[in-house]
Amino acid sequence: MIFALAGNQNSGKTTLFNHMTGSNQHVGNFPGVTVDQKVGTVIGQKDCEVVDLPGIYSLRPYSDEEIVTRNFLLNERPDGIINIVDATNIERNLYLTLQLLTMQIPTVLALNMMDEVRANGGTIDTKKLSEQLGVPVVPISAIKNEGVQELVRVMVETARRRELPKVHDFCPAGPVHRCIHSVCHIIEDHAQSSRMPARFAATKFIEGDPIVSELLDLHRNDLDAIEHTIVQMEQDCGLDRNAAMADMRYNFIEGVCRECVVKAHESREHKRSVAIDRILTGKYTALPVFALIMLSIFFLTFNVIGKFLSDLLAMGIDGLAMAADRALTAYGLNPVVHSLIIDGVFAGVGGVLSFLPIIVTLFFFLSILEDTGYMARIAFVMDKLLRRIGLSGRSVVPMLIGFGCTVPAVMATRTLSADRDRRLTILLTPFMSCSAKIPIYALFAAAFFARGQAFVMIGLYLFGILIGIVCAKLLNRTAFRGKPVPFVMELPNYRFPSLRSVLQLMWEKAKDFLQRAFTVIFVATLLIWFLQTFDAKLNVVTDSAKSLLAMIGTAIAPALKPVGFGDWRIATALITGFIAKESVVSTLQILLGGAALSSLFTVRSCLSFLVFTLLYTPCVAAVSAVRRELGSGLRALGVVIAQTAVAWIVAFAVYQLLGIWL
Numbered sequence: 001m002i003f004a005l006a007g008n009q010n011s012g013k014t015t016l017f018n019h020m021t022g023s024n025q026h027v028g029n030f031p032g033v034t035v036d037q038k039v040g041t042v043i044g045q046k047d048c049e050v051v052d053l054p055g056i057y058s059l060r061p062y063s064d065e066e067i068v069t070r071n072f073l074l075n076e077r078p079d080g081i082i083n084i085v086d087a088t089n090i091e092r093n094l095y096l097t098l099q100l101l102t103m104q105i106p107t108v109l110a111l112n113m114m115d116e117v118r119a120n121g122g123t124i125d126t127k128k129l130s131e132q133l134g135v136p137v138v139p140i141s142a143i144k145n146e147g148v149q150e151l152v153r154v155m156v157e158t159a160r161r162r163e164l165p166k167v168h169d170f171c172p173a174g175p176v177h178r179c180i181h182s183v184c185h186i187i188e189d190h191a192q193s194s195r196m197p198a199r200f201a202a203t204k205f206i207e208g209d210p211i212v213s214e215l216l217d218l219h220r221n222d223l224d225a226i227e228h229t230i231v232q233m234e235q236d237c238g239l240d241r242n243a244a245m246a247d248m249r250y251n252f253i254e255g256v257c258r259e260c261v262v263k264a265h266e267s268r269e270h271k272r273s274v275a276i277d278r279i280l281t282g283k284y285t286a287l288p289v290f291a292l293i294m295l296s297i298f299f300l301t302f303n304v305i306g307k308f309l310s311d312l313l314a315m316g317i318d319g320l321a322m323a324a325d326r327a328l329t330a331y332g333l334n335p336v337v338h339s340l341i342i343d344g345v346f347a348g349v350g351g352v353l354s355f356l357p358i359i360v361t362l363f364f365f366l367s368i369l370e371d372t373g374y375m376a377r378i379a380f381v382m383d384k385l386l387r388r389i390g391l392s393g394r395s396v397v398p399m400l401i402g403f404g405c406t407v408p409a410v411m412a413t414r415t416l417s418a419d420r421d422r423r424l425t426i427l428l429t430p431f432m433s434c435s436a437k438i439p440i441y442a443l444f445a446a447a448f449f450a451r452g453q454a455f456v457m458i459g460l461y462l463f464g465i466l467i468g469i470v471c472a473k474l475l476n477r478t479a480f481r482g483k484p485v486p487f488v489m490e491l492p493n494y495r496f497p498s499l500r501s502v503l504q505l506m507w508e509k510a511k512d513f514l515q516r517a518f519t520v521i522f523v524a525t526l527l528i529w530f531l532q533t534f535d536a537k538l539n540v541v542t543d544s545a546k547s548l549l550a551m552i553g554t555a556i557a558p559a560l561k562p563v564g565f566g567d568w569r570i571a572t573a574l575i576t577g578f579i580a581k582e583s584v585v586s587t588l589q590i591l592l593g594g595a596a597l598s599s600l601f602t603v604r605s606c607l608s609f610l611v612f613t614l615l616y617t618p619c620v621a622a623v624s625a626v627r628r629e630l631g632s633g634l635r636a637l638g639v640v641i642a643q644t645a646v647a648w649i650v651a652f653a654v655y656q657l658l659g660i661w662l
């Protein structure tokens with residue numbers, strides 16, 4: 001049996017899903033973290049699977065999340081719906097419930113966050129609620145794992161007996177009632193043949209839902225008759241069709257809540273949140289505080305904690321490499337294999353590996369921001385600013401994730417409901433410097449700007465954002481005219497970050513990085529080592545400038561001469577960076593063979609190189625994510641070319657301008 005987990009954003013779906021299946025999905029105090037649907041087997045019920053659907057407020061067909069959820073319910077016809085309802089916000093949550101009830105699928109209502117309701121003196125009469133809604137209601141607290149087993153038991157029972165929701169009339173006799181009934185009657189046969197529940201189809205049709213209308217494929221006569229009925233209803237109750245449907249649902253919910261719910265008093269958490277928000281989202285304080293927080297995070301990551309740990313790890317790896325070198329020499333291993341291990345694996349993978357602590361530290365801070373609920377505020381605060389460049393506050397989430405990795409960032413754009421906003425955000429996320437580039441910046445900053453490392457880092461990040469803004473402005477004037485959709489989001493209460501959640505995210509990122517280091521980067525490293533050790537006739541070269549690699553790099557190098565780094569080794573490093581950005585470091589490390597960076601770069605060309613790596617094409621993984629999300633390989637290719645062109649132009653400008661001073 002398959003159960004769908006449906007509910008509003010932030011109602012605790014993922015928390016419940018994790019408890020039901022024993023998995024470790026990321027739980028966030030932020031709407032829109034779960035975008036893909038996730039499937040798991042229910043603990044103790046081997047033949048039952050549960051699907052964590054994206055959070056939605058209504059079954060409209062406008063955002064991707066709504067469409068994913070709707071299509072799943074309509075096409076897959078799960079054996080049961082677990083409708084999770086945030087009991088602290090029951091009125092708003094029931095709005096979705098009423099639409100789910102028209103789906104004609106066995107449904108159980110999971111009344112979540114009951115711990116909070118009780119703690120603040122509220123009560124909910126679940127028995128009465130169950131009678132009024134015509135479905136079983138189980139009070140739970142997902143976070144404390146209370147009532148979850150009972151919920152599973154009731155769901156399995158209900159699904160086995162195929163008990164459908166008993167109530168689908170949400171309004172008393174009157175114009176709305178009449179209208180829904182006659183529309184139901186007219187479309188019944190069509191709904192059946194397109195496998196849609198009649199009542200769902202009828203209400204959605206009245207709301208002018210384009211997808212339902214298309215599926216129903218009604219005749220001219222029927223359409224006229226329905227239009228006539230709807231207009232009649234609009235006149236009789238003095239509301240337009242959408243308002244009439246919403247009004248019907250809210251009236252019903254109001255009635256239900258009057259009977260079943262004793263409201264909790266304002267919770268301590270909420271009061272505290274309002275107080276904190278006065279500063280963190282205050283008119284004058286919000287942006288300075290945001291800037292300060294981000295600056296401290298970068299400072300702590302790149303100059304203090306992360307850097308210290310990275311140095312420590314690098315020392316360890318160096319020691320190990322030296323010991324291995326000595327041991328292999330003593331053993332008298334074949335020099336080519338010796339070189340593979342020391343110059344290839346240790347120099348390449350080891351060089352990249354030592355940056356792990358910086359990345360983990362950065363994610364430690366980012367996950368705290370998310371978990372406390374501050375990330376949601378950032379979206380709210382940034383909305384006004386982003387609107388000026390044609391984006392909405394929602395775009396800030398993918399962008400912040402983009403500082404970690406462009407792949408999930410591009411995927412997170414699915415939370416943007418309008419196609420225009422979504423595509424524009426996808427094009428702009430690569431300008432948010434991803435964490436794989438950190439090793440490059442760190443290597444160069446340490447070599448050329450020993451004392452001002454954090455400033456170089458922050459400068460690069462800001463520069464990326466700046467160029468992103470310029471590009472957004474340009475795109476907004478040309479291919480992406482129009483306005484972003486208005487931004488509505490509920491701000492969750494601030495809370496103390498959960499250690500588990502933070503550690504989990506850090507672990508995920510570390511795992512991800514290690515996986516890349518030992519797969520993609522490892523292979524890239526071996527390839528580079530091979531190409532630079534052998535020449536075209538597969539003889540071992542003594543001078544790497546005669547190697548296969550040098551030939552490829554030399555072919556490209558002239559194009560990079562005007563931007564200040566025409567050496568074949570640098571061109572090669574940039575090519576490997578397309579596979580994975582960290583490889584730029586490992587390739588340079590291998591090709592330099594122990595020589596200092598300053599033998600290849602001056603301060604001037606170092607800065608133009610940093611700018612170039614900041615802006616040039618995203619890596620293969622990111623490009624394939626872009627291709628998937630934009631739905632076209634050609635557009636993805638366009639992104640690669642455009643980004644590289646922007647990088648070249650800007651790096652050229654930087655190099656020429658610096659030439660005036662340096």
Ligand code: GDP
Binds near residue numbers: 013014029032140141
């Ligand atoms: P989703 O967006 O619906 O997947 O919701 P999540 O599972 O990510 O949870 C949203 C937030 O609500 C997280 O901060 C959870 O820790 C919190 N939460 C979930 N269940 C409960 C609960 O039963 N009680 C309380 N107090 N908080 C909960």
Ligand code: MG
Binds near residue numbers: 013015026033
């Ligand atoms: Mg979730």
